[in-house]
Amino acid sequence: MDGHGGRERQLFELGRLVKAGLTQPLGLMRPGGVGRILAVRSGEGDVERGLLEMGFVEGACVEVLHHGFLGRDPLAVRINQAMTVALRRGEANAVLVGPLLNRATDVEPTTDQESRPS
């Protein structure tokens, strides 16, 4: 993630995951869908910064909770089980989400009661 080489390697990894069908933009996920953010990238710098400031950062767990009633837009997304953010599909598509790879600190977002060991 740090440095130029790291980012290229990461992009390469992302490409592989996309081909394997394991990653998708946040905007395509359905309510109930969970995953881990792999990349936050937008053509416009301000959208990227806005997303980062609201907690959409690489490594964060996301869970799509709700869709709007018209055109299934906007989305309500829970980040790291702590904060819920509403955003439109357009912006959500700047967030690339992969599977919850089994990191030791992972939570199963479907079973809320479990506390996160640290």
Added chain:
Amino acid sequence: MTAGTLAAEGFRPARIALVGPPNSGKTTLFNTLTGGRQKTANYPGVTVERKSGLLKTPGGHPVEVLDLPGSYSLRARSPDEAITRDVVLGRQARETLPDALVCVTDATNLGQHLRLLLELRQLGRPLILVLNMMDIAQKRGCQISTEALSRQLGIPVVTTVAMRKHGVRDLLGQIDALLNQAPAGDGVTAISDWVEPSPDAIRAHHREVERLLQEAVVREGAPEHLTRQLDRVLLHPVAGPLILLALLFLMFQAVFSWAEAPMDWIDGGMAGLQQWLSAHMEESLLKSLLVDGIVAGVGGVVIFLPQILILFLFILLLEDSGYMTRAAFLMDRLMSAVGLNGRAFIPLLSSFACAIPGIMAARTIAHPLDRLVTILIAPLMTCSARLPVYVLLIAAFVPATTVWGGIGLQGLVMFGLYATGIVGALAVAGVLRLTLLRGDRQPLLMELPSYKWPNPANVLLGLWERAKIFMRRIGTIILSVLVILWFLSTFPAAPEGATEPAIYYSFAGLIGRTLEPLLAPIGFNWQIAIALVPGLAAREVAVAALGTVYALSGDEGAVTEALTTTLAQSWTLATALSLLAWYVFAPQCLATLAAVRRETNSWRWAAFMFVYLMTLAYLAAFVTYRVALALGGG
């Protein structure tokens, strides 16, 4: 010399700024800290409220606490957030750099809120971290080591429960300690080397926060459940919009039914005052000014205070409980169809009471174009000042019958007028977004906070603020306009042997009669034209003015009653409908125009609003009049 000694020697109180993300309980903490000793003013040039309060710490330091607008980052995205940035950096005009910053965070959401603290820490100013809402965090089983956090950050850390004064003593103690050691005259007046964090800097902050939490969080709390369960219903694709609609319906029902009694009291009080003045004063110009000009005029405006307060009570309750953002979520798609942001829902809802607080509430909309469009369409929401006119004309011209099995026709017409305003507003927004105010669609990115019980103190303080704003408007703009209008409609006096009412010969009459040819195509007679002159200042004044023109006397209730009969006899249905259509659009409120000027910082937009609304009003009245004539309403 330290800030403490400076203050002790009476130079000035030390200045502490509260900074924190929205929903961190910052304002509640501010209210607890300062109690009733608060002062609300505006920052020069903008109408962002500057909230400050004075207090004395246990150590005897007088302190001015400043409550800065909530912000997720110093990279300001809205005018509110820009104030926070500028004050914190010492860039705000007529505002010295705070001696210390208190960063208020929600202990249940530290993962997001500590990032702002890291941004603030980079500024190198004296800083205290407050972990607020600690009770909720503990209830969820969360344990945080403040010592570890303090050690890692190198700043004092305090836990508080803002609503219950808990921990406030600790916070004041830390402020004391800081003031005793922090040099105030350290020569720093502004922070000049601050740069907006780049995306990678934000990522680095996120990693730093994660590291800090691993050090400091002894045990993580369980995630919150109630909000999730409630949202399952309140944001449900079918149930959600229905519940929102039901809530709005209930709200408007309450506004009209609950306000009835207090409005009658105000009405009675004003009528009593008028009678008392009439009985106890010599016949003079001063008496005329007081009775006809000021008491009648002020009474006609004050009477809306109960409705405005009830509407705001609902809005503040919905806002404080966290539901308002859900309403914005539900409405976003609908509003984005005409280029508006879901957040515009709140200002537009407020505008149903009065456009002025609505226009002010638009400040929470980050993007300038979104904000401008919201401000420009806010006056199309049917504010309570239109009601007296609507009620009068509907009572006079719409038969009190029922249609379609039990729906009152009069109520239906009223609903139609509200709906016309809303549809007109959406259409105008869409057109503006496609023409003059073209721009990229702005991101929504809005936090949906956890639901909580509204805090009564916050709600009451909020209501008190609205009441003050409204009364101040009456005391300044409306009062001076009323005096001018009284002058215009009193001088020159009617000549000997006059056949028309006195107002006919006055300046107002002259203006009205000059306008008459212009207003004839939309079916307005000279009486309406004259009444519209004072009605330009405030819509509701037109009713009283019509009473004057038709030479009716008595207190307000009697005039309205007599007017209903007089109008039904002397106007055609087409004229009445045309005037109703005119009232949906016409910008007859000087205070609103003044608010638009203040909020947009230019007369240009105020003038633009006046012209576009006038044009719409004329067109709507023209079409209505012609169609009604063609259908036999003459």
